Amino acid sequence: MTHINILDPGASPLDYYGFELRRHRESAGLTQRQLGDIVNYTGSLVGQIETARKLPTPEFSERVDAALGTDGLLSRLTMMVMRTQLPAWFQRVAELEARATEISTYQMNMVHGLLQTEAYVRAVLGALDDTDLDDRTAVRLARQRIFNKEEPPVFWMVLSQAALYQEIGGPEVMREQLAHLLSFEGDARINIQILPFSAGAHAGLTGSFTLYRFEKDPDIVYTEGYGSGHPSANRATVKNCSLRYDHLQAAALSLRDSADLIRCVMEERYGEQRDSDGDPVA
Template identity: 75%
Template sequence: MTNISVLDPSASPLDYYGFELRRHREAAGLTQKQFGDVINYTGSLVGQIETARKLPTDVFSERADAALGTGGLLSRLVGLVLRSQLPAWFQQVAELEARASEICTFHTHLVHGLLQTEGYARAVLGALDTSRLDDRTAVRLARQRIFEKSEPPVLWAVVSEAALYQEMGGRATMRQQLAQLLDFEENRRINIQVLPYSAGAHAGLQGSFDLFRFASDPDIVYTEGYGMGHPTANPETVRDCSLRYDHLQAAALSLRDSAEVIRRAMEERYGEQRDSDRHPVA
């Protein structure tokens, strides 16, 4: 095991978390195994987190805070730890999401990461790379914490109807994902519109993009390529994308009709199990 004394708490949020966890555990007079028994985790896992070899989770942090009387320190740190594990090129986007007062997104073939379930996120992230999949999934889902703030952003999400039928992770995963989208139906801060197939040619044909609006800073547009992101505050680009988004919303279904399309896809495509002739199986 790595000697904790060589850990530099200023090296990264993960190192700082491990340093603080060990400091408080030792102050409580507990070995790693004893502490693990208290919070229902193995001593080995405690050691891995203390030496920055394993990411902590929300549940681990909450139990550790309660057991060590840290006043919620570790629970406050875990969000920063998870955000720091995002790809370097995406960390700026996560910061934009955290600061924005309004987020407008358009996606052609995926449900946006801020709306993904765990199963859907695992399927997307594991499509080509299954390494550290648990950690990478937790990191993605941690971005959704922005909706737990006292003043969460308003989210407008226009999603192509194709994304409802692009099966990610199997039928059960898709049913759960679409059910989660429907759970937001009464949430006025999370608004989901479906761009139907019948819209034909539309203003988003050039690809997906996000538009971030802030209380006192200029708007920022974000587009994404292979392994890189492109945020810009260029006024001309922002104006162009804002107009495109207005046209996309105009072409998309209403919130109520969008919910009906999502519900229909969930029931008809991912509801009953069917045989090869598409007949329901009793």
């Protein structure tokens, strides 16, 4: 007799997801393998998700919602599951991202997580620890789904030129990442400005920070240290960082000139190298 792991749906959002997945699958009269065949995943994966041993991805949830007619239930649960898989100190920040109407960030050394490609995420997260890297990567990428909302936030990023040259993951990863940044040209809701080396001393020398603005709630500024995050609604702190951000935007290149610089670095530093015969060099 096959042992069936009975989940306590109240134990965690992941357990609740697995419980609901199994309940709806069995109501549809499908085995794990049959459902897997329908949504193009293995029955084994379905079983692992049902028993809370594997994280569901947004793509998996969307396919299962369609297959089982669950009206988006699993997709909604996925966002809750993913958020609880973030480090405890960062979970509140993910909630701020999800509620904000405008996000303004200054980044010194790397692209903000909301605009990172999958390969770039893997390189960042795996720099010192590659355990559970697939799940940790999926969790970070899931945060980007705030841009798929009916009313997504307006996002501004002032990015130091140094971040374009910080070769995270190698030339191919960087080429893809910079191309991803360029894909937002013309998108009024996602705006990227580069703070050039020529800006010299500037208002962001003390470190990266992010400002969150909301429809009704007070603004919040967020700074980060090693293994800790520091959101603050202190009015003086928020006012100071807002002023700093205004000065950073003024010192940064225009949106068009920023795109031109990103394109130039992508082609000159990370472009495909070829030999004298025009063939790509490995």
